[in-house]
Amino acid sequence: MYHATDPRAALAAAAPAKAKPVQAFAGAEYARFYAEPPQETGSFGKTWLARGQNFIVAYSDVVDGGSLVRKNQVDEYCIILPDAAVGATVTWGGETTTIPGYSIAFVPPGDSTVTLPKGGRIIRLFSTVAPDLAAQCSNAASYASPHPNLPPFQPWPEPKGGWKVRPYSLEIKGEQGRFGRIFRCTTLMVNFLDPRVGLRDITKLSPHFHDDFxxxxxxxxxxxxxxxxxPWTPDMTIWRDDEHELLAAPSLTVIPPPSVHTSRSVLPGFNQMIDIFSPPRVDFSEKPGWVLNADDYPMPGA
Structure with missing residues (x-):
């Protein structure tokens, strides 16, 4: 049910009917970092952690010169620097890479250190294969048992040319027919959506659902x-009421399949949201030109 002006309208027309009959639903997850204590504090600053079934969000406010260290990281992870004035250095494999502000970067498995010389906010995204981070999440108890309607996590192929820190600028202008600014790695897909200035037009919403992610x-x-x-099913005992949840920044909402959902900006001024998927989405990846670093990260079977 995308509006005709939404680039995703073509996806809906081509989507195959592949979902298994639904026998149980999971609820949505809401983590309001602005209203909750951080899960980590230290000389680096503060970090809030929340998760979905396959991904973890670590939102940090870092002091000047603060460092975020990962030891024995099992798989690739992502860092997002949403502010142009807040850059970072990433040390991995004995080399240090400078990442300018307003960038996204992917960091290989192993030991790594992210340092913010001038401090500021940084977002790191991990898969839930990192057990120490998964255990710290504010909603960890919700995933003590796997949520329904989701297949097991499978990483995508390793990047072309081998492992290295891979930064990409977010200074990319919108393009007719392309949806947001999409990047992927072996474990995640990130869509740094075009910002909304002011309230969204409620006559042009995009209610839609995902079968299995x-x-x-x-x-x-x-x-x-x-x-x-x-959706309603033959079993009324699993029906759930509609939800209309207001979340300010910074916050995470995890939307489960196969719920119908849409989001609308509700404040005057600048509204920015980032969509996260794990593993990467096939449908977005199959749209020519949508994944901006597709040349670096092959699809399964490519």
């Missing part, structure tokens, strides 16, 4: 209402 919606500026509706 969660969507993480990370609000980093402004505020959004997430409208979520679960």
């Amino acid at each position: 969660e969507q993480g919606s990370l609000v980093i500026d402004g505020a959004f209402v997430h409208d979520i509706r679960w």
Whole structure:
């Protein structure tokens, strides 16, 4: 049910009917970092952690010169520097890479250190293969048992040319027919959506659903209402009420399949949201030109 002006309208027309009959639903997850204590504090600053079934969001406020260290990281992870004035250095494999502000970067498995010389906010995204981080998440108890309607996590192929720190600028202008600014790695897909200035037009919303993957919606500026509706099934005992949740920045919403959902900015001024998927989405990856670093990260079977 995308509006005709939404680039995703073509996806809906081509989507195959592949979902298994639904026998149980999971609820949405809401983590309001602005209203909750951080899960980590230290000389680096503060970090809030929340998760979906396959991904973890670590949102950090870092002091000048603060460092975020990962030891024995099992798989690739992502860092996002949403502010042009806040850059970082990433040390991995005995080399240090300078990452300018307003960038996204992917960091290989193993030991790594991310340092913010001038401090500021940084977002790191991990798979839930990192057990120490998964255990610290504010909603860890919700995933003590796997949520329904989701297949097991499978990473995508390793990048062309081998492992290295791979930064990409977010200074990419919108393009007709392309949806947001999409990047992928072996474990994650990130869509740094075009910002919304002011309130979204409620006559041009985009209610839609996913058969078999969660969507993480990370609000980093402004505020959004997430409208979520679960379909009716023959078993009325699993029906759920509609939800219309207001979340300001910074916050994470995890939207479960196969709920119908849409989001709308609700504050005047600048509203910014980032969508997160793990593993990467096939449908977005199959659209020519949508994944901006597709040349570096092959699809399965490529």
